[in-house]
Amino acid sequence: MTDHRPNRRERIRRQTVAEIKATAMAQVREVGSELLSLNGVGRSMGMSTAALYRYFGSRDELIAELAVDVHLELADVLEAAAGRVASPAGRVRSVANAYRDWALANPHAYRLAYGPAHGADRAPVDDRVAPAAQRSMGVLLAVVTEGGQPSTEPVPPELARQIRVWSGGDRTDLPVEVLRFGLVWWSRLHGLISLELGAHLTATGIDPALLYQGEVDAMLAGLGHRYRATA
Amino acid sequence: MTDHRPNRRERIRRQTVAEIKATAMAQVREVGSELLSLNGVGRSMGMSTAALYRYFGSRDELIAELAVDVHLELADVLEAAAGRVASPAGRVRSVANAYRDWALANPHAYRLAYGPAHGADRAPVDDRVAPAAQRSMGVLLAVVTEGGQPSTEPVPPELARQIRVWSGGDRTDLPVEVLRFGLVWWSRLHGLISLELGAHLTATGIDPALLYQGEVDAMLAGLGHRYRATA
DNA sequence: GTCGCTGAGTTAATGACCGTAACTATGTAT
């Protein structure tokens, strides 16, 4: 009766890995990655702590894998937000709001993704995290770059060169001004969200949502006529 | 021979507190606050771990006090940077560069100050940290607001009200546009620094310093003629 | 000066954590 396809072991293994990651992710969502406890994960799924080491080399390694998943999840959310709106300006707003909403709804996950780089040696980590991060950032860039000619300051030559190298190949059609605009846009959104999540604005009594809206408005104002017309 | 002024005990106590904070701060600068070990502090100064509890209620409480010191130190650095330059635009540049330079030289200290709010119950913490944080942010605001009339978008009424409440009393002379400009300026600088410290820009190969300079330039361009003239 | 208090320090113990080692049992291939 038992399934004797040669990959039965592996099927169960994948399932176990998924369960570990799911319960670990649940703990991260509750208390944050730095308070994630392997003992807690094992206890929560009726498994000894030591057994987890059959599936992950260390606590940091597990956290790194969770970081990858978080980036991919965020990318999906942003893509969905982009798909819900037709006009370019509306898409920018939609993605920007989805970005902040998701961060507020999943603060610990956001910190896992964009907080300080985890783990002692991040060499093998970055190889997997960086592409995932690139994907979520790509959505932000896409909605900004899809039709705008930003009226921005000239890009200094060295920075222009680096941007061209970074976007090498697939985005050579876009001017460096647009790409830089997308980058700093992302950075500005992140700046406000980071302060809000760190509760560094609560003492001021100012609603971060209003500051955030202002930043989005400023970015749209800095973009070309296609955005201005449909804003 | 021993000094028998009635506060001898207290003198020694202050000295011990200072030594504990100094060694703890040194550890934080090395490994970050989340890896700060009370055992390590005690060991490093030839003291049992338990004795530290005569001076600090808990590890989190000690970290909170360090956070206060960090904010004050940063404020001093920024004030010194502001004092070194005469022109308004030069002051803005000087403070902005000092901000990033200090963050890069003391990444763990910066994270302690502007990272996620520490400690479980931060009620007694914020009472001491918030004013210190206000001071360092005040320097940033001062150099921006000292003479600029930013050509910015109109401030929505609710945000204007909150800003007025926040700056209540001492800054009523400044228009809300200027204050918001200072706030978002700080947020933008923090956004880039946070990403740089988190190593989230290394994968792109782009020099964060160039992006940072661009943001400073953009802010100066958005300020009034007094800055433009002397830029 | 002695009594009693406070405060600084100690050691010991509790309970949590990560990670490793030794071992058992189960599944799989030959």
Place this chain on the structure above:
DNA sequence: ATACATAGTTACGGTCATTAACTCAGCGAC
């Protein structure tokens, strides 16, 4: 049926924060 890899266990060593019980020095009051 035998040999091997895999998944799991318990037991252990080490670190950590925190509390409790205890000792000793400093210091004011009598």
